[in-house]
Amino acid sequence: MLVKNIIRQILNNKYEREQKIYCVAVCIAIWIAIIYVIIISSPITHANERNERISLDLSNVEKFRLETDAELTRRRNENCSYWDCFNIYRCGERLSIYIYPLVDYYDAEKSEAKSSLAVLSKEFFEILKIIIESPYYTSDPKEACILVPSIDTLNLKHIDPSTVSKALATLPYWENGENHLLFNIVSPESGIESFNTDRAIVAGANFDSWTYRTGFDVAFPFLGYVRDEKMVSLSKARNSFWLTVSTLNLNEVQLSTMTDVVTKSDRKILLLDKCPKNVPNRGSIGVRCAYGTSTTYDIKSVYAQSQFCLIAKTERLFELNFIEALAANCIPVIFADNVILPFSEIIDWQLAVVTLREADLQSINLKLRSISLDKIDELQRQGGWFYEQYLASNEKIVKTMLAELNDRIFAYRAKSYFDWNMPAQRVVQNPLFLSRVAHKSQGFTAVILTYDRIESLFKLIQKLSVVMSLQKILVVWNNEKEAPPHISIFPKISKPLKVIRTKANKLSNRFYPYEEIETEAILTIDDDIIMLTADELDFGYEVWREFPDRIVGFPSRTHIWDNHTLRWRYESEWTNQISMVLTGAAFHHKYWSYAYTNQMPAEIKEWVDDHMNCEDIAMNFLVANFTKKPPIKVAPRKKFKCPECTNTEMLSADINHMMERSACIDRFAKVYGTMTLRTVEFRADPVLYKDIFPEKLKRFNAVGSL
DSSP, rough: HHHHHHHHHHHOOOOOHHHHHHHHHHHHHHHHHHHHHHHSOOOOOOOHHOOOOOOOOOTTEHHHHHOOOOOOOOOOOTTTTTSSSOOGOOOSSSSEEEEOOOEEEEETTSSSHHHHOOOOOHHHHHHHHHHHHTTBBBBGGGOEEEEESSSOSBBBBGGGGGHHHHHHHOOOOOGGGTTBBEEEEOOTTTTTGSSTTTTOEESSSSBTTOOOOTTSEEEOOOOOOOOOOOHHHHTTTSSSSSEOOOOOOOOOHHHHHHHOOOOOSSEEHHHHHHOOOSSTTTTTTEEETTTSSEEEHHHHHHTTTTEEEEEEEESSTTTHHHHHHHHHHTTEEOOOSSBBOOOTTTOOGGGTOEEEOGGGGGGGGHHHHHOHHHHHHHHHHHHHIIIIIIIISSHHHHHHHEEEHHHTTTGOOOOOHHHHHHHGSSSSSOOOGGGOOGGGOOOOOEEESSSSSSHHHHHHHHTTTTOEEEEEEEEEEETTTTTTOOOGGGGSSSSOOEEESSSSSOOGGGOOOTTTOOOOOEEETTOOOOOOOHHHHHHHHHHHHTTTOEEEEEEEEEEEEETTTTEEEOOOOOOSSSSSSOOOEEEEEHHHHHHHHTTTTTTEEEEEEHHHHHHHHHHHHHHHHHHOOOOOEESOOOOOOOOOOOGGGSGGGGHHHHHHHHHHHHHHHHHHTOOOOOOOEEEOOOOOOOOOOOGGGGTTTTOOOO
């Protein structure tokens, strides 16, 4: 009204025509600006807020009659992978999940009461509710990355396959199951693969390596288990049973083996079986009887009082037994060769369980006795953390599944291995407490120290690039007077490569904890070590995985006490004993690079930098002083000289080299106040390395000989 009045007054006044038009235009512009501000200042609603969320009210759902001529879906595609059965272009910039409205499907050919799919289990209802309340939910199917049918397929034993197939085929966006997600916990004897799910992703329990489509399906745990806190408090004593075997349906050979193990073991092992017919409550899931007796036990209570629990895939409730053991902090002993554990693509279960091959049941006693008390404590703590973090409730289970799918689709911003598997306070820890086996898929970073040997450097880079375990190459250019070659001149390889130019020519530069090193394992290697094969390096990395706190490598040396000079002497001759592995070709944990740079005695570091020698001896002293353990030599190869290089180019050609090395050992021992190096008669070679065996059945065939 105010603007209208102003315009009216302007027109009534006796202004020039041009002035009137100008004033009216200004007023109109102000009016439009006010309207625009009002519009843009109003709250913007997201697509999820504009559209109503799906209703989970089952009291009034639409009925849909499945006709006899309804199109049937195709059988499950066993070869589906993320690359050919999933349309990534639907996903935009974030994971969005659409849930189909609830519909009462029933087959026209069958009784409506028997064929209806409208009944939802409590667990499936909760899955849908959690997804709807999550930030991934969308009510717009056109913007959805993944679509979830509101058909309860958790228990396929109570559903008619043809009815499910017809119902899925009627979904408006089915398109052969592409980008659809189905849930399953209980399957018929033939498994989920017997249902016509075509290209749909299956989040299911009880997968094995034959039915699980790696990188496509999701290994889903058993739902609905609730942890008994009374049992958790009871588990602190854990003095009742060393091992509990509650698995049913063991075959005759396995059962005979276990009874023999129980008889011969000096530890208390409880072998449970089905209860006789005269025992009350014998049909209850949680009730078992001691083998051959009528003495009853509650599984939860027994698990809480046991150190180890044997979990075998001989019964339908394998997943439930596994989760019960974790909830009671009983270490699961997985007795199944091809089982896929829940969320196995993101959770490293080797940190929390013990695996036992089905052929090795008779040696279970020996295997479990070999586990130290410290390792038992670590397994229990890690298993308890996994349970609390990912399995303690249906909400945590579903949210973990959604996070796994999100990481799979948007891998560039996915959580790291440590985010998934390490409690926050344990991500950075002293390598003395490293887990027994490091994460295999992480690989190693090769750190090459070089000065100006371009030809041999390029050959080494090409050789390293074909090593399967290699993740990245870091070239440390130690020539401060001359710039390194331009990156365009370097060999073209498929692995990341970065050149770091140092400010001073110091041998200690090879051990600096560069921020570019993202892997736990580091391979330090000289630029002239071009004779190592890809198999030798892969095998060396595999050995390091089992001994992550040691230096693991190829050229070895030892130290000897000289009774004439009363000094320690460096010995390079080949002997049965070794006490050092030279870091010209060796693996070590990245923590040791940090310790070398920040914690090693300053006197030793200054000696190395001043004399341009003995950085490898200093590293061996450092690690041995921390761990009280010797290094590990890998493979029998003895000679490591570069065949293309003349001896005059090599540091070791200097006649004073051996004397300086001996002086280093003697001096370092005095700085530490003792001889920290440990001597060992041990070498790691591949299994079947020298056996007469078909080459195609061996691994690491290209390990060099003497």
